[in-house]
Amino acid sequence: MVKQSPSLQAEEAVGNGRDRATRGPGRRLHGAIAHKLGTAILSGQYQPGDTLSGEVAFAEELEVSRSAYREAIQVLTAKGLVESRPKAGTRVLPRTRWNLLDPDVLAWAFAGEPDIQFVRDLFELRAIVEPAAARLAAQRRDKDDLKLMKDALAAMRRHTLATEAGRAADRDFHNAILNATRNDALLVLTASIGAAVNWTTQFKQRARALPRNPIPDHVRVYDAIVAGDPQAAAEAMGVLVDLALEDTASAMER
């Protein structure tokens, strides 16, 4: 059991009806369907107000049960992407109703070709939030926070950003800062965006050699937080976000 064709699961519906569930990014069948529909919607394949295929029709054309389809729709509804009403069908909601900050929605948005404007919006938000977070972290950090940051920094030095371990260390560093703010709302917000955006870092890395050694810039943030200097921490983090934006932008326009 390996390797199904990415296209359809049309024919061999008998025997083991379950293995077709394992193909999609979602672990479960409905997760796979939700991913499929979610990426389709996020990529602009449906316009707001468009009606999806009916429950029965859709389930038939994908050869899945209505239950699986309904659970997938349930997920999309929970994230504000669609709305179902009897007779009217399931319609795509206007963009402003979407939970654009939901981790899954973010992932779907970046699964296809990310909309350049949306990426800019996200970086603008990061540029607002992350320096402010660094500012708070400089005021509230304790010894444990600093140790986490230091360890992450060391890991970043060991592995470079070209490796998965290095990128994980980068995430750890930022998470340690967010943690030090003692603000859960800030933490989940930035973690969601960061995860989605850092995902594009992979693109960047294979697109071209990394244009600049990121370590010194990270160290500047760390030093400011150690020193308890909110203003310097915010400014240093601002530099970090700007650099990330530049890199991502130049990588995307290729």
Place this chain on the structure above:
Amino acid sequence: MVKQSPSLQAEEAVGNGRDRATRGPGRRLHGAIAHKLGTAILSGQYQPGDTLSGEVAFAEELEVSRSAYREAIQVLTAKGLVESRPKAGTRVLPRTRWNLLDPDVLAWAFAGEPDIQFVRDLFELRAIVEPAAARLAAQRRDKDDLKLMKDALAAMRRHTLATEAGRAADRDFHNAILNATRNDALLVLTASIGAAVNWTTQFKQRARALPRNPIPDHVRVYDAIVAGDPQAAAEAMGVLVDLALEDTASAMER
């Protein structure tokens, strides 16, 4: 073998098995269950790692079908509150996995007695984001944006904040500003938080007379945006958020 309703969940089982769905805040049956479970989790009734009653057991004790329960769980899973695995059951995830910025999650958090620390976190986030939004709005607004803000301001004057119409006008004013930033991510973020927090305004209003005429402070923001002065707009908005925090805090500690 047909006909269900062998047992209704309550005594008042009129021939219509659906009306029991309409009693919960959710429009649908599974929505009502999701709301019930969501508020229970958000209010700290379950600790992270706790296992919910199994599918069969739960469905039986609530006298609803397993399907309805499953769809509710699906919603909670989509919002990162729980995770289901075969044999292990459905467990509550750690708080950092929750999509705290999801509108529904926010609503559930405020449905019971809101955690004071969480409210402070949200206001801290607002204090970061909204002034920055006002700054951007001052740079990017066009005539239509200004007209929307002006109309909302006029409506706020006509009805006071004590009326629902007045609060709607308040929301419109803030939304117009967010709209003028041309940043969808910013818009959905602040709209979600604002809706949840403004919901507490109702508490405030009936708790005591509003302590201060909010109109002049709003006008200051508006004037700065009209003038295209980013710095002044950010500062005036900062004042607005601070006042809202004060009001909410004093209302909550009653």
Place this chain on the structure above:
DNA sequence: GAAACTGAATTACTCCGACATATTGCAAGG
């Protein structure tokens, strides 16, 4: 004898398909 491995039984979730019901857009008729 204790610890680690292996395998089977248990258990809870996952998926399915058929059926009954409620809602509502649409169109025909008043």
Place this chain on the structure above:
DNA sequence: CCTTGCAATATGTCGGAGTAATTCAGTTTC
């Protein structure tokens, strides 16, 4: 123009088969 009936479509329900992970007993190894 309003009302009413129809038909399409989503919602809720049910029970069963299938699957996978946890658990624990039995075995092996040090």
